[in-house]
Amino acid sequence: MKAILVNDDRSLRWDNVPDPQIKSEEVLVEIHAAALNRADLMQREGDYPPPPGCPDWMGLEIAGVIVEMGDEAKAKSNWKIGDKVCALLGGGGYAEYAAVKYDMLMPVPKNCSMAEAAAIPEHLQQLI
Numbered sequence: 448m449k450a451i452l453v454n455d456d457r458s459l460r461w462d463n464v465p466d467p468q469i470k471s472e473e474v475l476v477e478i479h480a481a482a483l484n485r486a487d488l489m490q491r492e493g494d495y496p497p498p499p500g501c502p503d504w505m506g507l508e509i510a511g512v513i514v515e516m517g518d519e520a521k522a523k524s525n526w527k528i529g530d531k532v533c534a535l536l537g538g539g540g541y542a543e544y545a546a547v548k549y550d551m552l553m554p555v556p557k558n559c560s561m562a563e564a565a566a567i568p569e570h571l572q573q574l575i
Contacts, residue, residue: 448463448464448465448466448467448542448543448544449461449462449463449464449542449543450462450463450464450502450504450506450539450541450542450543451504451505451506451541451542452464452503452504453490453491453504453505457491457492459491464502464504464542466544467502467539467544467545467546468546469515469516469517469520469546470517470546471517471518471519471520472517472519472520472523472548472549472550473517473520473546473547473548473549474513474515474516474517474520474526474532474546474547474549474552475513475514475515475516475544475545475546475547476509476511476512476513476514476532476534476544476545476546476547476552477511477512477513477514477543477544478509478510478511478540478542478543478544478545479510479511479512479561480509480510480511480560480561480562480564480565481506481508481509481510481540481541481565482507482508482509482565482566482568482569484507484508484569486507486569487505487506487507487541490505490507490538491505497537497538497539498537498538500537501536501537501538501539502538502539502542502545503538503539504538504539504541504542505538505540505541506536506538506539506540506541506542506545507535507536507537507538507540507569508533508534508535508536508540508565508566508567508568508569509533509534509536509540509545509547509565510531510532510533510555510561510562510564510565510567511531511532511533511545511561512529512530512531512532513526513527513528513529513530513532513552514528514544515528516528516549517549519549520548520549523549524549524550524552526549526552530554531554531555531561531564532547532552532553532554532555533552533553533554533555533564533565533567533568534547534551534552534553534568535551535568535569536551553567553568
């Protein structure tokens, strides 16, 4: 798949990265929109590394559509393939797909575009 990577000079490039491999408790989200927030800018500068186990590329907020589900995600959640979702990630959202733990997903509100929904997770996190 393709993702936005940071070059040594901090410029960005659209390049190939490995496809996400979902775990049993994860879903695969086809990303339709990603938000930009301060943490993304800090990651680009090298000041905010992704948590262990997260992809190296930037992108902390996404909105998209579930295209695959792990067995535990199917058994323990009400999500289904085709659902429109948004999520806060540890990294990896500036890509075509992301593996997301099922309990980190939120539904895209019916009155929101994917671009608007991508900005919801971090905003909600700040309110909590």
